[in-house]
Amino acid sequence: MCSSLVTRQMPEFKLDAYDPVSGKYITVCSDDYKGKWLTVCFYPGDFTFV
Amino acid sequence: MNAASHKFKELGVELLVVSCDTKFSHKRFVETEPLLKDFSLKMAADNKHEMSQAFGVYSENDGVAIRGRFLVNPDGTVLAQEVLTPPVGRNVQEFIRQVEAFMHVAKTGEVCPANWRPGKKTLPVNTDAEKMTGKVGEYIALEEILS
Structure with missing residues (x-):
């Protein structure tokens, strides 16, 4: 099977998160984005910005 | 991506950034880094590496998520992905071009x-x-x- 995620269903997720707009800790999950266009960006780590 | 967040809002695209840090680290990072003064994107804390592994961007060697960007349509299908090794940052203009093209295709079938x-x-x-x-x-x- 192709190892790329392209053309496949996005994996489900549910994680703790920080929302800088409200300044609050929240939970985000894949279901929040049903019916919406979404971009997910991974980066190596806080305090190591590129 | 954050600097262009108004463009994504205009296009109607949600943005989520993810690293393997904790939510506490995310908060501290936003509060202390001058470059993030107006940062507005939700930051997911993948400190158990589950999401990074599911998306195929977890680096076992370094214990971090490598730089992966995924575009997902309203049906939940992944339309595009770009994965870079850590030392090089992304180009948001090219990504916006791709988003506009995918949206045009979804709308018109062209x-x-x-x-x-x-x-x-x-x-x-x-x-x-x-x-x-x-x-x-x-x-x-x-x-x-x-x-």
Whole structure:
């Protein structure tokens, strides 16, 4: 099977998160984005910005 | 991505950034880093590495998520992905071009050739394969594609 995620269903997720707009800790999950266009960006780590 | 967040809002695209740090680290990072003064994107804390592994961007060697970017449509299908090793940052303009092209395709069913930007020529809906095979150049010139 192709190892790329392209053309496949996005994996489900549910994680703790920080929302800088409200300044609050929240939970985000894949279901929040049903019916919406979404971009997910991974980066190596806080305090190591590129 | 954050600097262009107004553009994504205009296009109607949600943004989520993810690293393997905790939510506490995310908060501290936003509060202390001058570059993040107006940062507005939700930051997911994948400190158990589950999401990074599911998306295929977890680096076992370094214990971090490598730089992966995924575009997902409203049906939940992944339309595009770009994965870079850590030392090089992304180009948001190229990504916006791709988002606009994918949205155009979703709306019209037309096909966007190389270098397509809004306003440029697309290939028609319900293309007659017999007529077009080996003859795309009669429909769109190389100069038009490269412009």
